[in-house]
Amino acid sequence: MPSRLSDAFKDHPVYAHCKIIDFGSVKELPDSYVWAARDDEATPRIITGSSVPVVDLRDPNAVTLIGLACKEWGMFQITNHGVPKDLMVELERAGRGLFSLPLQQKMKAARKPDGISGYGVARISSFFRKRMWSEGFTIFGSPLEHARQLWPHDHTRFCDVIGRYEEEMKLLAGKLMWLMLGSLGISPNSEGMGWAGPNGDFPGASHALQMNSYPACPEPDRAMGMAAHTDSTLLTILLQNNTIGLQVAKEGSAGGWITVPTIPGSLIVNIGDLLHVLTNGTYPSVVHRAVVNRVEHRLSVAYLYGPQSRTRISPLPGLTGGDRPALYGAVTWREYLGMKAEHFDGALSMLRLRRGASENDNAGGIRE
């Protein structure tokens, strides 16, 4: 099997680009965008009174707080993370500039059906009958080629901001890995962590950057920005502009949706399926989605962090053994993306060695 991450979708092309519409020109929500089962509408189960934890990375208790957040929420916000505020502002501006281009210009950088990078609907769209009220731009590797198509005369500033942001994210992701794993007693010397490299800085780690745009929507309560999913990553670091929309499922999506508040300058961290596997389910990946609103254009940028393409991820020996058998088989990021592209939320349970009642056993069918 080829090991290049960018080949992960070669066998699972998505022909969804024709589905992108010019959101600005739509005054009424088309039928194809109406999500009848926005479950919180039928039975209001939006939980109030508890919220995604906020961790100050300079807090001496950060490791403990992160451990608690990972177990209970699978998501937390971070402050004092060291990423320059100016850079975050520049990135948001770059995203805004991109999405405000005319649709026909953006389509010049359309993602190929079997590709990973470019402009288009989120990959998971193919698993849903209804369309999502969003557009995205995925960057894997150099953004140069697509940036040239978008701005034939002026793409350097965009590429420069992306490059600087990715550098910051790589450092932060490595640091977060050790804070999260450290809370479980795992260190760079622990058995099974050799892939973190001699300095523990995860050389060759792979990543993608996903810019999401959620235009203001005429009927936000009946629409869906990005449908419920887990990320196929080790961890994801999300930047959201000053507009709420991200929701997290507490105790699986049956428990209810909690809106993640915006904190200026903060970043959101969530656990992906590969960290779920690595920690043998101790830190479960978290189901989340994005909703939209009537007045504001919401932007988010996700840094999707995973291991080097050849690294096989499996439950750490330090977290298995005795009465805690390994629950998942080994998998590379490339293989897992392929499984996700075929089976969506059934992918994690396919990796499961001992199938139990606790695992969500949906087999990736079409929803809504």
Ligand SMILES: C=C1C[C@]23C[C@H]1CC[C@H]2[C@@]12CCC[C@@](C)(C(=O)O1)[C@H]2[C@@H]3C(=O)O
């Ligand atoms: C490296 C990745 C991770 C991907 C696929 C590929 C590039 C784009 C990522 C996203 C970004 C948007 C949500 C998601 C669910 C999607 O549809 O595309 C993500 C997916 C995953 O986490 O599975």
Ligand SMILES: O=C(O)CCC(=O)C(=O)O
């Ligand atoms: O826009 C958001 O808040 C969520 C985006 C997301 O889940 C993703 O890009 O994976």
Ligand SMILES: [Fe+2]
């Ligand atoms: Fe996500």
